[in-house]
Amino acid sequence: MTTTLVYDGSFEGLLTAVFEVYEHRLEYVKLVKGEWRSIALFDNVMQIVTDESRYGRVLKGLQKKLSPSGMQRLYVAHLSGIDDADSAALGYIRYVFDAQQNIEEDYGNRYVMRVSEIVKMMRREKHRMEAFIRFQKLQDGLFYSVIEPDFNVLPMLIRHFKNRYADQRWMIYDLKRKYGIYYDLHQVEFMEMDFSEGQGAANVISSFTDDEDAYQHLWKNYFKSVNIASRKNTKLHIRHIPKRYWKHLTEKI
Amino acid sequence: MNLERITEKLNILADAAKYDVSCASSGSKRKNENKGLGNASNGICHSYTEDGRCVSLLKILLTNHCIFDCAYCVSRKSNDIKRAAFTVQEVVDLTINFYRRNYIEGLFLSSGIFKDADTTMERLVQVAKKLRTEHKFNGYIHLKSIPGASDELMREAGLYADRLSVNLEMPTEEGLKLLAPDKDRKDMIQPMDFLRNEIIQRAEEKKLFKKAPMFAPAGQSTQVIVGATAIEDDRAILHSANHFYKNFKLKRVYYSGYVPVLADNRLPALNTAVPMVRENRLYQADWLMRFYGFRVNEIVNNDQPHLDLDIDPKLSWALRNMQIFPVDINKADLQVILRVPGIGLLSAQKIVSARKFNRLNWEHIKKLGVAVNRARYFITCNSNAYERRDLTGTRIKQFILAESQSKYLKNKPDQLSLF
Numbered sequence: 001m002t003t004t005l006v007y008d009g010s011f012e013g014l015l016t017a018v019f020e021v022y023e024h025r026l027e028y029v030k031l032v033k034g035e036w037r038s039i040a041l042f043d044n045v046m047q048i049v050t051d052e053s054r055y056g057r058v059l060k061g062l063q064k065k066l067s068p069s070g071m072q073r074l075y076v077a078h079l080s081g082i083d084d085a086d087s088a089a090l091g092y093i094r095y096v097f098d099a100q101q102n103i104e105e106d107y108g109n110r111y112v113m114r115v116s117e118i119v120k121m122m123r124r125e126k127h128r129m130e131a132f133i134r135f136q137k138l139q140d141g142l143f144y145s146v147i148e149p150d151f152n153v154l155p156m157l158i159r160h161f162k163n164r165y166a167d168q169r170w171m172i173y174d175l176k177r178k179y180g181i182y183y184d185l186h187q188v189e190f191m192e193m194d195f196s197e198g199q200g201a202a203n204v205i206s207s208f209t210d211d212e213d214a215y216q217h218l219w220k221n222y223f224k225s226v227n228i229a230s231r232k233n234t235k236l237h238i239r240h241i242p243k244r245y246w247k248h249l250t251e252k253i
Numbered sequence: 254m255n256l257e258r259i260t261e262k263l264n265i266l267a268d269a270a271k272y273d274v275s276c277a278s279s280g281s282k283r284k285n286e287n288k289g290l291g292n293a294s295n296g297i298c299h300s301y302t303e304d305g306r307c308v309s310l311l312k313i314l315l316t317n318h319c320i321f322d323c324a325y326c327v328s329r330k331s332n333d334i335k336r337a338a339f340t341v342q343e344v345v346d347l348t349i350n351f352y353r354r355n356y357i358e359g360l361f362l363s364s365g366i367f368k369d370a371d372t373t374m375e376r377l378v379q380v381a382k383k384l385r386t387e388h389k390f391n392g393y394i395h396l397k398s399i400p401g402a403s404d405e406l407m408r409e410a411g412l413y414a415d416r417l418s419v420n421l422e423m424p425t426e427e428g429l430k431l432l433a434p435d436k437d438r439k440d441m442i443q444p445m446d447f448l449r450n451e452i453i454q455r456a457e458e459k460k461l462f463k464k465a466p467m468f469a470p471a472g473q474s475t476q477v478i479v480g481a482t483a484i485e486d487d488r489a490i491l492h493s494a495n496h497f498y499k500n501f502k503l504k505r506v507y508y509s510g511y512v513p514v515l516a517d518n519r520l521p522a523l524n525t526a527v528p529m530v531r532e533n534r535l536y537q538a539d540w541l542m543r544f545y546g547f548r549v550n551e552i553v554n555n556d557q558p559h560l561d562l563d564i565d566p567k568l569s570w571a572l573r574n575m576q577i578f579p580v581d582i583n584k585a586d587l588q589v590i591l592r593v594p595g596i597g598l599l600s601a602q603k604i605v606s607a608r609k610f611n612r613l614n615w616e617h618i619k620k621l622g623v624a625v626n627r628a629r630y631f632i633t634c635n636s637n638a639y640e641r642r643d644l645t646g647t648r649i650k651q652f653i654l655a656e657s658q659s660k661y662l663k664n665k666p667d668q669l670s671l672f
């Protein structure tokens with residue numbers, strides 16, 4: 001019989017769910033994100049109350065059996081927000097605890113495989129963002145960028161941009177998930193605000209520095225000049241830069 | 254800034270630089286330790302041209318004025334084109350401002366030879382020096398080493414640049430004599446030789462003294478033009494590449510399919526197609542030599558002076574060596590698995606890891622990223638279904654080609670999915 005576990009959707013909540021699985025010796029489980037009340041109509045539902053003493057123990061156990069990179073992959077998979085990511089992570093964790101040896105490379109196991117697939121998708125999106133982010137310089141010296149990534153990769157971008165642009169203030173805003181990261185020359189902070197409605201975009205354009213237009217113009221020209229017409233290959237071009245990314249790319253606008 | 258003037262210069266000098274295909278910005282680990290601007294690590298393609306090539310660096314010439322007359326080059330002296338020249342400051346400003354907006358990983362600066370080799374090289378070095386010292390720029394810098402420039406200037410260039418390159422352009426000495434009579438192959442080899450020694454020596458110093466300055470940490474590369482003359486077959490090109498990898502410790506050899514830009518009876522006619530498939534096959538062969546443990550003789554030799562155009566060089570090798578197959582995926586050494594068509598570097602490593610847990614079957618192998626439609630003729634696994642039966646190489650080739658017509662026969666190079 002399958003037991004439905006209702007949890008809050010957080011990583012800690014997920015780990016607490018793992019705790020309950022072992023505590024109550026559950027075999028078949030299904031994870032559902034959300035409120036207890038709305039789902040409580042079904043049989044065999046269990047509410048997971050995120051609780052530090054419980055997820056802390058699971059975390060400790062995992063750290064003993066997984067390499068640091070294995071831990072990180074699990075977290076990245078969760079971060080993705082992909083529908084079956086947490087279920088895959090749950091299956092993965094149970095396999096970790098049930099197995100005698102380290103199973104991180106057992107790609108024959110479907111959970112290990114699925115987590116690895118999700119991590120791959122996340123890494124790919126992260127790399128895309130590192131490549132496709134375009135900053136625009138505002139009058140107060142802030143370098144500002146808007147993105148709409150497929151997955152929630154903003155937290156994974158912090159290190160790269162902080163190392164690279166250590167001497168300029170910058171902000172990257174995820175329009176889909178309505179939050180951003182801001183670097184003030186010392187540290188990076190998360191910011192929540194809603195740019196999607198109202199005057200946001202227009203305000204930003206009117207506050208560009210004087211030479212912002214000039215450099216955008218030069219970059220577009222550069223992009224045009226490096227093309228070799230006799231080698232044109234639109235299919236390959238689109239495979240590298242899928243169309244959904246074009247609207248935030250200076251050279252493609 | 255005079256936008257109109259700069260735009261014009263940029264258009265001319267980017268256009269003239271674009272035939273240099275190298276755009277790599279990897280191999281350097283320059284960190285941003287001085288809280289300056291930028292770092293260099295794995296190299297990012299920030300955009301892609303409409304022909305599908307990576308745009309990673311601001312790739313420009315300092316000037317397209319040139320005293321030489323190389324037949325294959327748009328900037329040659331006798332060509333009637335618009336000329337332009339950047340000032341040092343203009344290049345610095347463009348680089349910094351493009352970099353801050355995350356357009357690029359850095360600068361690739363080359364130049365026509367104005368006045369003489371040393372004057373030209375000196376100006377290139379000035380740009381790099383200014384970026385590194387005045388702007389604390391830690392992004393990627395690739396400088397072209399001008400053939401014939403002094404050792405002193407080369408040494409200084411190495412202190413600021415991540416990568417240096419001398420373009421051989423013609424894979425063989427005969428080719429060079431024919432198309433670039435002003436150039437002396439010795440002038441190209443000499444700086445390569447100097448840099449190789451310098452890079453080795455500096456790397457040794459760096460091991461002993463952590464504080465020793467970096468010297469061209471991304472090494473040196475070169476480019477050869479493919480298909481400009483008929484005398485250079487793939488065997489000549491790959492042997493030459495192999496020679497430079499081995500003896501000059503080059504990081505990369507780039508193959509650039511000749512784009513007909515000039516009418517000259519020594520060159521292919523203007524309407525000749527760019528040899529893109531051949532170029533792609535050369536890159537594949539190059540990978541086989543560098544990462545898959547193939548010797549150059551196994552890929553091209555007297556019986557096989559040209560690479561097959563319709564199938565990739567790994568498949569081609571496998572079909573010539575059917576006695577080695579099938580290999581058992583659950584037992585064979587990594588080195589052997591790497592030689593199976595349809596199995597790439599990553600999948601090969603995953604196979605070796607995953608088989609410790611389970612004996613792998615077709616389902617597993619597929620999930621590990623193997624192109625089973627090709628690999629199945631060459632392997633056995635934990636399953637009775639074995640595809641090869643007693644097929645001959647020719648039959649297998651027909652089967653594979655029939656299944657993947659579009660993939661092999663179209664003019665579609667792709668550096669990412671090689672095998």
Ligand code: SF4
Nearest residue numbers: 319321323326329365
């Ligand atoms: S020396 Fe360089 S720039 Fe000048 S013509 Fe020859 S290849 Fe072109």
